[in-house]
Amino acid sequence: xxxxxxxxxxxxxxxxxxxxxxxxxxxxxxxxxxxxxxxxxxxxxxxxxxxxxxxxxxxxxxxxxxxxxxxxxxxxxxxxxxxxxxxxxxxxxxxxxxxxxxxxxxxxxxxxxxxxxxxxxxxxxxxxxxxxxxxxxxxxxxx
Numbered sequence: 001x002x003x004x005x006x007x008x009x010x011x012x013x014x015x016x017x018x019x020x021x022x023x024x025x026x027x028x029x030x031x032x033x034x035x036x037x038x039x040x041x042x043x044x045x046x047x048x049x050x051x052x053x054x055x056x057x058x059x060x061x062x063x064x065x066x067x068x069x070x071x072x073x074x075x076x077x078x079x080x081x082x083x084x085x086x087x088x089x090x091x092x093x094x095x096x097x098x099x100x101x102x103x104x105x106x107x108x109x110x111x112x113x114x115x116x117x118x119x120x121x122x123x124x125x126x127x128x129x130x131x132x133x134x135x136x137x138x139x140x141x142x143x
Contacts, residue, residue: 010073011054016045028086038081101130
């Protein structure tokens with residue numbers, strides 16, 4: 001359980017910085033709403049980072065904390081510092097959040113099997129969060 005929570009923590013930290021990078025480098029006709037949405041998203045991920053690290057401590061584990069560890073453990077890849085299209089940004093977030101949703105569902109299953117109720121409850125919240133954001137992002141994409 002601790003290992004999977006630390007892998008999730010690393011993914012969250014990298015996703016946080018990736019979203020912040022997108023926030024700084026978004027460009028296009030929908031700059032204002034997307035700029036604001038990206039800030040909302042990285043603030044939401046930041047809250048999850050703290051909650052997840054605390055959950056690791058609650059179960060007696062040790063959360064990873066170095067940037068080196070986060071980058072080594074994360075399956076989510078950083079983004080370069082450059083201006084990117086709205087479409088590219090949305091597709092990247094959809095892919096990353098889809099990956100995170102799958103990971104959260106696996107952690108939820110493991111937590112249920114181990115009777116880790118606090119972890120399971122947190123994962124329920126994250127499943128709801130990622131599912132709703134994915135729905136909204138997919139609705140914003142052109143067909």
